[in-house]
Amino acid sequence: MELALVQLDIEPSAVEANLDRASDAVADAASDGADLVALPEQFVVGFFAFDDYPDHAAGLDDPLFDRLAAMAADNGVGLVAGSTVEDLAASAAAGYDVPAAEGYANTAVVFDREGQQRGVYRKHHLFGYESAESELLVPGETLGVVDFAGVTVGVTTCYDLRFPALYRRLVDRGVDLVVVPSAWPYPRIEHWETLGRARAIESLCYVAAVNGVGSFPAAETTLCGRSAVYDPWGTPRVRAGDEPATLHAEIDPDEVASVRDSFPALDDRRSDRWT
Numbered sequence: 001m002e003l004a005l006v007q008l009d010i011e012p013s014a015v016e017a018n019l020d021r022a023s024d025a026v027a028d029a030a031s032d033g034a035d036l037v038a039l040p041e042q043f044v045v046g047f048f049a050f051d052d053y054p055d056h057a058a059g060l061d062d063p064l065f066d067r068l069a070a071m072a073a074d075n076g077v078g079l080v081a082g083s084t085v086e087d088l089a090a091s092a093a094a095g096y097d098v099p100a101a102e103g104y105a106n107t108a109v110v111f112d113r114e115g116q117q118r119g120v121y122r123k124h125h126l127f128g129y130e131s132a133e134s135e136l137l138v139p140g141e142t143l144g145v146v147d148f149a150g151v152t153v154g155v156t157t158c159y160d161l162r163f164p165a166l167y168r169r170l171v172d173r174g175v176d177l178v179v180v181p182s183a184w185p186y187p188r189i190e191h192w193e194t195l196g197r198a199r200a201i202e203s204l205c206y207v208a209a210v211n212g213v214g215s216f217p218a219a220e221t222t223l224c225g226r227s228a229v230y231d232p233w234g235t236p237r238v239r240a241g242d243e244p245a246t247l248h249a250e251i252d253p254d255e256v257a258s259v260r261d262s263f264p265a266l267d268d269r270r271s272d273r274w275t
Contacts, residue, residue, distance in 0.1 A: 004034035030075035039082030047183030059090025073115030
């Protein structure tokens with residue numbers, strides 16, 4: 001399966017411009033042979049545009065998600081639609097299972113080639129340091145795991161990278177690949193690159209960390225880019241700089257199985273002895 005990571009230039013609160021850029025990039029990735037395309041965290045409104053979250057929150061039956069579904073269906077690709085601000089009350093009214101009856105969540109939706117919603121992941125770990133995310137949003141409670149093109153795909157989001165127990169749960173669900181839509185800012189580049197590699201090494205699976213680029217003057221913050229795909233040994237297969245880019249990498253579940261067979265570290269876990 002060929003994966004494409006779209007390192008998108010995200011303008012704060014420029015919803016239509018961001019969606020247009022995303023649509024064009026998905027189409028280009030599909031024409032270059034991608035089977036599955038991933039977009040960054042909060043690519044619609046911009047992660048640090050906190051004041052605008054309520055105005056752009058949408059339930060999972062909102063026309064916004066129809067538009068994202070069309071990006072997948074029109075191009076015949078799967079789509080990890082980065083994340084958006086989900087209106088939980090609206091989703092609940094539409095019959096979706098939600099972690100709270102009201103409020104907002106940082107939500108990534110996975111679409112198949114026909115544009116059908118196949119997975120929903122709400123960010124578990126909400127960032128509080130110099131960020132209003134933990135004050136504004138409700139954390140998710142369920143894992144995001146889908147099967148696509150013979151690959152078991154897990155989804156986590158940005159700050160989740162700092163919490164390896166979540167990735168152990170995904171390993172127990174048999175993931176071959178974890179896609180990590182993110183809005184990782186300067187100056188923590190070393191953290192970004194180290195944590196992505198570490199999660200791949202300890203999980204013996206692919207980790208695809210897709211970041212955005214662009215500045216948020218109101219928050220005095222700039223996203224650092226540097227999206228990458230790490231293989232099951234933690235070796236970067238492809239990496240970007242801090243400019244808009246689309247990365248392509250082949251994801252082979254047989255390689256995951258082979259690495260886990262030749263280096264069976266996961267079999268040596270002693271979780272039964274923890275107290």
